[in-house]
Amino acid sequence: MPVSLIWLIAALALAGAEALTGDLFLLMLSGGALAAAGSSFLLNWPIWADGIVFLLVSVLLLVGVRPALRRRLMSGRGLPEPAKALEGKSALVLDRVAIHEGQVKLDGEVWTARPYNENDVFEPGDHVTVVHIDGATAVVAKIG
Structure with missing residues (x-):
């Protein structure tokens, strides 16, 4: 060889x-x-x-x-975390979002959600904005 x-x-x-x-x-x-x-x-x-x-x-x-x-x-900064990419996106409320309950449709997927302000309540059909992602929960606030 x-x-x-x-x-x-x-x-x-x-x-x-x-x-x-x-x-x-x-x-x-x-x-x-x-x-x-x-x-x-x-x-x-x-x-x-x-x-x-x-x-x-x-x-x-x-x-x-x-x-x-x-x-x-x-x-290098690397790629952004997938959850960070969802922040600032619009979501549709599917089930009533309150302090301990709620679901939103975000980027084609159903996410558990809670309001950014504890006293806020969002009803089905409302459009909200994702403030940040906390684990597997989208923290949302009202648009405008």
Whole structure:
């Protein structure tokens, strides 16, 4: 079996193992193994030289690329929570909404609901606005 193929298999195994950890460490080692596979295939160096290529490229990736990637991944806001996306939307009251009861139709789904102000009561057919989502309950207030 050619040495370059062994390095390629190692690169793929390390990249696959990275999927389990998500730390970007094994991915950098995978890049080093891929560089060693390329140098072994193109230059036909002895295996110890491929090991040096693996070591150098892995260290460069770990020191130079990994911190920048981690900062970039951690700085993003990410996707909004699905419940946050429902805030501010209009809902139709299905069952009387009072302090301890009520249901609204929100985004095509039936949600339990309670009023934002404890004294408010909304009757079926009323249109309300979702103020926020509290667990599985929509907290609603009257539109306008």
